[in-house]
Amino acid sequence: MPKPQVLEFSGQFWLNRKGCGYLGAGRVELLEHIDECGSIARAAKRMGMSYKTAWDAVEAMNNLADQPLVVRATGGKGGGGTLLTDYGKQVIAGYRLMEAEHRRFLARMEAGVKNFDQINNLLKAINMKTSARNQFLGQVSYLEKGAVNSEVKVDMGEGLEIFAIVTNEAVEDLGLALGKETMVLIKSSFVLLSPDEKLRISARNRLYGTVREVVPGAVNSEVKLELPGGRVLTAIITREALTELGFVPGQRACALIKASHVILAVND
Structure with missing residues (x-):
């Protein structure tokens, strides 16, 4: 043997x-x-x-x-x-x-x-x-419960704040409360980009930064936006949108994200 x-x-x-x-x-x-x-x-x-x-x-x-x-x-x-x-x-x-x-x-x-x-x-x-491309760590700084959903604001530091709309049940399940350390997850396809920082749109979240990298693709393109504090937000936009909007490295841009598209997670 x-x-x-x-x-x-x-x-x-x-x-x-x-x-x-x-x-x-x-x-x-x-x-x-x-x-x-x-x-x-x-x-x-x-x-x-x-x-x-x-x-x-x-x-x-x-x-x-x-x-x-x-x-x-x-x-x-x-x-x-x-x-x-x-x-x-x-x-x-x-x-x-x-x-x-x-x-x-x-x-x-x-x-x-x-x-x-x-x-x-x-x-x-x-x-x-998680499949979400964008992951940021922060703390709950505001929490307002409604009849069905709750509005949660997460402070990510360096003046960056993100609002999320989640169900009241999710608030209870995650144990969300003021000061709670929370992970913010945002799919890159949920990020809208605009070169106009004053654009009026219903999206609750507006994150301002500078385009750091543009990766054109056959169908979709990847744009990386450098935010305050060295954080980077990745957005996936169509090739046509990239051509029309003309994003290039060094350009100022605004990322628009609906509060309902923000996912919150904890790891207790």
Whole structure:
């Protein structure tokens, strides 16, 4: 009878915020390369990933962080680039310390568990997964109940606020209350964009920012709007709309979102 292979105690160390993946070894390594290179493009090349994948990871981290981890620098001898903030450097240092303690914990566990080679399944943390492209962390700052629905305002910091209309039953199920930490989820297809910041429309939410990137597609196009605090809102619009409205990087724009299209989530 062949000798059974010995299983090794291993695991990945991730930090989540309200059920969303925030920091892992790969993302931290990307941040370290950005700090060394001063460029997301060069950092992505070192990591063997595409520029878009690297930017998406940076946006996800910035959107979930209390402060931006990465910012763009303009001008200077090198013509600008991408910089890690002091807060970003502190986050890296803290992650590396916790990661080292995590490795020591796994080593102690492996040494203390007998017949570990017979263990076939390990419990895994259950993370909230969603198809919504835009995810922002905030706190409930206003809550008004009506006969059927409730109006909820979430403060996302840096002057950013978002209104959501949810059922009273959802308020009870989620335990929403003033000060409650809440995740705001918005599908990119629900985001309307306008170059006219004074446009009058019934959409309750208006988020102002600067177009950072435009990715044309055969049918639909992706437009990324940089909001205050380094957060990024992604919108999917038709190719015809992109041609008509003429969005280009650096242009000011307004994102319009109906309160009924905003999804709220908690992870208690």
